[in-house]
Amino acid sequence: MNIWTYILRRTLYSIPILLGVALVIYVMFNLVAPNPAAILLGRHATAQQIVELNHELGLDRHWFLQYFDIVKSSFTFDFGRSWSTKQEITEMFKAGAIPSLTVSVPSFVLATIISIIISLFIAYYRGSMADKVTVFVCVALMSVSSMAYILFAQYFFAYKLGWFEISGYDFPNFLPYVALPIIISVVLEVGPDVRFYRTIILDEIYQDYVRTARAKGLSEKVILFKHVLKNAMIPIITYLVLAIPFLILGALLIENFFGIPGLGAITINAINSSDFPVIKAMTILSSVAYIIFSIITDVLYTLVDPRVRLK
Amino acid sequence: MSIKSGSLSAHAWRQIKKEKLAMLSLFIIVIYVLIALASVTGLLAANWSKEVGASYSAPSLQHIFGTDIFGRSVLEKTIKGTEVAISVGLVTAVLSITIGVFLGAMAGYFGGFIDEMIVWFYTTLSSIPTTMLLVAIALILGKGMLAVYLALGLTSWVSLCRLIRGEVMRHCEREYVQAASAIGGGHLRKIFKHILPNVSHIVIINFSLQFQTAIKSEVILSYLGLGVQGRPSWGTMIDDSKLELARGVWWQLAAATIAMMFVVLAFNILGDALRDALDPKLKGKS
Numbered sequence: 001m002n003i004w005t006y007i008l009r010r011t012l013y014s015i016p017i018l019l020g021v022a023l024v025i026y027v028m029f030n031l032v033a034p035n036p037a038a039i040l041l042g043r044h045a046t047a048q049q050i051v052e053l054n055h056e057l058g059l060d061r062h063w064f065l066q067y068f069d070i071v072k073s074s075f076t077f078d079f080g081r082s083w084s085t086k087q088e089i090t091e092m093f094k095a096g097a098i099p100s101l102t103v104s105v106p107s108f109v110l111a112t113i114i115s116i117i118i119s120l121f122i123a124y125y126r127g128s129m130a131d132k133v134t135v136f137v138c139v140a141l142m143s144v145s146s147m148a149y150i151l152f153a154q155y156f157f158a159y160k161l162g163w164f165e166i167s168g169y170d171f172p173n174f175l176p177y178v179a180l181p182i183i184i185s186v187v188l189e190v191g192p193d194v195r196f197y198r199t200i201i202l203d204e205i206y207q208d209y210v211r212t213a214r215a216k217g218l219s220e221k222v223i224l225f226k227h228v229l230k231n232a233m234i235p236i237i238t239y240l241v242l243a244i245p246f247l248i249l250g251a252l253l254i255e256n257f258f259g260i261p262g263l264g265a266i267t268i269n270a271i272n273s274s275d276f277p278v279i280k281a282m283t284i285l286s287s288v289a290y291i292i293f294s295i296i297t298d299v300l301y302t303l304v305d306p307r308v309r310l311k
Numbered sequence: 312m313s314i315k316s317g318s319l320s321a322h323a324w325r326q327i328k329k330e331k332l333a334m335l336s337l338f339i340i341v342i343y344v345l346i347a348l349a350s351v352t353g354l355l356a357a358n359w360s361k362e363v364g365a366s367y368s369a370p371s372l373q374h375i376f377g378t379d380i381f382g383r384s385v386l387e388k389t390i391k392g393t394e395v396a397i398s399v400g401l402v403t404a405v406l407s408i409t410i411g412v413f414l415g416a417m418a419g420y421f422g423g424f425i426d427e428m429i430v431w432f433y434t435t436l437s438s439i440p441t442t443m444l445l446v447a448i449a450l451i452l453g454k455g456m457l458a459v460y461l462a463l464g465l466t467s468w469v470s471l472c473r474l475i476r477g478e479v480m481r482h483c484e485r486e487y488v489q490a491a492s493a494i495g496g497g498h499l500r501k502i503f504k505h506i507l508p509n510v511s512h513i514v515i516i517n518f519s520l521q522f523q524t525a526i527k528s529e530v531i532l533s534y535l536g537l538g539v540q541g542r543p544s545w546g547t548m549i550d551d552s553k554l555e556l557a558r559g560v561w562w563q564l565a566a567a568t569i570a571m572m573f574v575v576l577a578f579n580i581l582g583d584a585l586r587d588a589l590d591p592k593l594k595g596k597s
Contacts (some may be wrong), residue, residue: 020435143576148568
């Protein structure tokens, strides 16, 4: 099968998923969520006002039209206006994307490089004390609440020692503001990443081709870096590509604490003010991003691994 | 090398008993559960809301974790928080395992249309980033414990469901299941009596993973104002401490963080040891 036919077919397969996501969002936000009148009009609203508001928001229309609006917005990215700031949600998201990406992309790249290096190192010395200690440190790092890292680092390194800006953001001169958030994200990410990469690499090390390579006298280094790493790249790529949609979402807590006006901070503000349209839009946007990137992962898979046949 | 015969669980128990760190973790978890039980029954920290000293007294021999803004003992709040953490972990893990095992077994056993619907449903749910789904469910259900349980339980069953589905599918083709059909065993009997006991190791490993993830997520939900209300939890304590740090009050953050770290670490280590001991593929290796 041609690669383009595969891409087309894979895209068609994700249509039921997109419709499903829209259904979940419809059920959550249009059926189960509390009536917006309670939030927008307060307690003393008259029946007339409530009817008018429901009409204005389109909540009195047939359920199918309301559902179709959600499906439509996942293609047009037209999400209407925020309840609390009255801004166009799409405009808010456009403004928030850059600050989010200036934190999440460097953290992602750094965390990935550091984790792969550490996990190759401990896979090479597997079973040794260095391996055991590293794995234990990773687990210990993961056991501390992310909130504790943020609070402590902000207090100690930014407030007490004054090495970084405590809070705020400036573009294009963003480095002093994002440096500490990036370091915290890397620390949060390295623990689970190293464990994950180590497992993947060790899964490969017990394969038959490694035994063959060893039997023909290749050195352990050549086996690890040339043979094992190449094969381990397949699950690693899947993991990395599927992490990209979350970069767009940004780091909710970190942005909120450091006053970075990204998508994560927008989401938290929306939660605090019960701004349902913004949260709904964020849910749709991040799901669409996830669906698109899972298509990309599958396509990459067929390109990287010739064993995966296009059927 | 000789491998002792015996059931997988007996083998696993022997394995774990040899691991000192795993036994220590189990011991720590038992202590936390006992503290939580003592807190529920009022044996411990029943008067957590009482003023025991001046506002923000630093840790001393009298109050080893100091006091909070209202002069309440941080130690007693931490104990009360253990109750919340253990109950959130337990209820969430049970909820997500029930959903995951039920749907996974149905999909794997019956296949066909049922399988397609269940796969579609969980692929849909897993396409929505967990953070957004978690926040949306908690926000929509309103504040409080019930919302926390449901939000965490409903968002965490997919990976278990996938695993169970795959395993059940494999087991359906085994001789022992065919033999069970041959002697007239019904669907439910085959699923619950024959197949599920053979995949129970996945459930046990998953339980310890879900438990600690839930404890960590409760902290984040509490910070977002979507968590536990009107009673201390480690999440609300950490949330309070964001205003205290600048005044040099670090003990509330430290107490909640340390309390949480030990139990999460114990679940992590125990989970790893369980995986090594229970995975039949690893039996007899190394």
